Each structure stands twice: as C-alpha cells, then as structure tokens.
Amino acid sequence: MEQKPWGGVFDQATDRRVEQFTESISFDRRLYRHDISGSIAHAEMLAAVGLISDEECRQIVATLRAIGVEIDEGRFEFRTEWEDIHMHIERALIERLGDVGKKLHTARSRNDQVSTDLRLWVRDAIDRIDSALIALQKAFVNRCPGDADVVIPAYTHLRRAQPVLAAHCWLAYCEKFERDRSRLADCRKRVNVLSLGAAALAGTSLPIDRRFVAARLGFDDVAANSLDVSSDRDFAIEFVFCLCLIAEHLSGWAEEWILWSGVEFNMLDLPQAFCTGSSIMPQKVNPDVLELIRGKTARVVGALQTLLVLVKGLPLAYNRDLQEDKLPLFDAFDTVESCLTLAAPLVAGAELKRESIAAQLDRGYLDATTLMEHFIRRGMPQRAAHHAVGKLVKIAMQQNLPLAALPIEQFRDVDPGLDEGIYQVLGAANAVAVMQSEGSTGPEQVRAQIARWQQRLD
Ligand code: ARG
16 A cells, blocks of 8 residues: 555545546646745755754755756656655655655645745746746837838727827837736735745744745745635736736737738738648638737636636635646646747737838828817817818718818818918828827827837846
C-alpha cells in the first residue's frame, strides 16, 4: 500500500479512481518553480527561528534546488497517485534526505502553500502581461510618425461620423491598454501579500517569523487573518478580470481591423505573414489571427465566469473546490499573453491604404459637424446650426455631392454674411485641422500626445 503523506489515520488504500479524480499534478506542475521558492524561504525561516538547524536548512535548500533543475530538464517523475506539485516535491525531498526532508512541512499546510505558490505565479504573470502590453503600445506609438498625415474616417454606430488622424486612433488603443496596465498594477498590490504562516487555517503554535518569509519572497505585506487568506482566491479572480478587459480591448481592435482590411472598407493591408488562405477559394487572404483574437475573448470571459461560480457559497476556510481555480486561471493567462504577442507584430506590419482612404474621404459628410461649429462660431444657436447643416447635407445628398462642392449661394441662404472662407472648414482634412480642444484629433493635440507617449514608453 502506497503511503500517503496524510495516510496515518487511514486503513484503506485510496481507490485508483479517486486518485485520478482528485489529482492536480497534470496541471499544477506548472507551479513548481514558485513552490520551490516558497519552500526555500520557509526552510530558511525555520532555521532562523531555530525550528531546524542551519545544516538541515542547507541540505533542504540544496536538495530543493536540485529537484528544480531536474524538473527544468524533464528528468523528474510525475505520478497521478502523488496528487499535486506540493506532494511531488516534498516526496522527492524526503526520498533524498529522510528525516531532514520530513521537517520541511513544519508549521505549514498545503492550504497556505498553494495559496503562496499561486500568489507568486500570478505576480509573475502580471509582470509578463504588463511587458506584453508595453510592447503592443510601442507598436502603436511607433506607427504614429509614419502615419502622421493620414486622415481616416471615424465611426459611431459603424456609420461615418467625423474625420480623425490615424495616429489619434492608434493612441486611443494605447490609452485603453494603459488603463489595463494600471488595473494590473493595482491588482498586484493585493496579490503581493504573504499567505504562508496561515498553516491549515488557524495559524500555528510554533514560533514562526512570517515577516522573514515575506521579505525573502518579495511580498509587501503579511496576510492579517489566517482564516481569510486560506480561503481567498479573489486576487486570482481579479487578475482574470483584468485579463478579460484586455481581451475585450483586443477584440474591439481586431474587429475594427478585420473590417478595415476587407475590400468594402479597403483601408488597411495586413501583413501576409499574419494571414491565412482558403483551401478552396484561391483568392482568399483571411484575417484568421484577428478573428481568433476576437474569438478567444470568449474563453477568457468564460474563465472569469468559471472562477466566480467556483467560489460562490464556499464557507471558510480552504475547500478542495479551490483546486479547480488553476485551469481557468492558467488558460486565461496563456490566451491573453498569446493574443498580445501576436497583436504587436501585426500592428507593426500593417499598412494603411492611403490612396484608397483619401479617395473615400468625401463620402459620408464627415465635415458636417465642423460646418455646424463654423456657424456656431458666427453666433448661430447650436440647434439652429444643426438644423441648417442638416438641410445642406440633404441638398448635397440629392445631387450626390460633398458639402465642399456646393456653391457659395447655398451657404449664404443660411448665413448671408458668409464668404469663401467657408470652404476652409469643409473637406475631411480641413475638418481635422480646425480641431483644437484638449484630447481632440487636432494636429497640435495629436502631436503633443505622440510626444507624451514616446517619452513615456522610452
Ligand atoms: N492541490 C491542492 C489545491 O490545489 C492543494 C491543497 C490541498 N489541501 C488539502 N488539504 N487537500 O488546492
């Protein structure tokens, strides 16, 4: 009968089916580095307070490091009946060190151990997502100088609304990803708290030093309540929520570029290395990467849903349900990281179809709002100006002309004092050039924003 670390009170061996049902080693092996770091800090603390000797600590630390290398190199044996990563590593330690190895679990439970491992893992994951977000922001900002003079149509309700500078659009995405970064940074504060020392749920009667472990592992604080921390996974759920918003932002961008790169919009060429073809239609160049980025958002949102339902109604403190947190957590992270990793080169490699964009700028009366504002500047009440421009647009539409092609008399019917200067605000380029409010698409505003972003990301 295989002896379980918890087997003392048991007379029966565990049923094979139970072993298979309860195992987590197939997915939590991914925590091995963090588990080993946590165990090393714990052993050093045990020595510092005199619960083990310095020599025992030295042996434990050296052996844990050696186990880490074996796992790195794929030489470590994983077995379903050894349940999870914590028991695998401890078992290997005991196999090599005997009684000394049996001391590592002093004043510790797998409950505070898994929570610590997970916090260390999420902390690293946050830092990786943050770097990937910066790389994507850089890809957008690096486009700005080259696209500086390109005016594009911007949409509301997916109908042509007003013209903007392409760079203004790129920086819009940078702003969204910046908020994602700040959400991650905030989430990281709640992640970066030490769980170890909570033991099973009540703490321990042994004279441990949690501050020592926290300092060793780079945690900013020590969790204040052992019952709370051994049941808590909100730090992980919050991280997945942050991932959801990143995925949502990516999905909107992906949708936009799918549209822009089709012949109907004809505004953008995607890099061919990031497109795929059709097995039956020879002409197809499909935006599959963008579609998958849009589609994978569903998985990430699904992961959040899974986690929220998982913890619903759980009483204090640890419950085995919590073992199920890892699959959605890991999957959400992997998915978002891979999307970000593909998004950056895709952004860098796409080309605006300047001629096609320019040829279409006269469509959709993108300058109607600036014309209205011209009338307002000349003293007309906004509602009246809105109505008058609506009438002018209607006349122009009936003749299939842009506003700038209407004769001056037509404008003078609205405002007899008008001169040819009216044509200075008409046309998409002029409509952009006259923008001036803070945060607008006016060229000076956008120039300042590009400079701010370049400086920030430098
Ligand atoms: N594999 C478990 C998990 O991920 C570790 C904690 C198990 N604790 C216990 N008392 N069964 O949650």
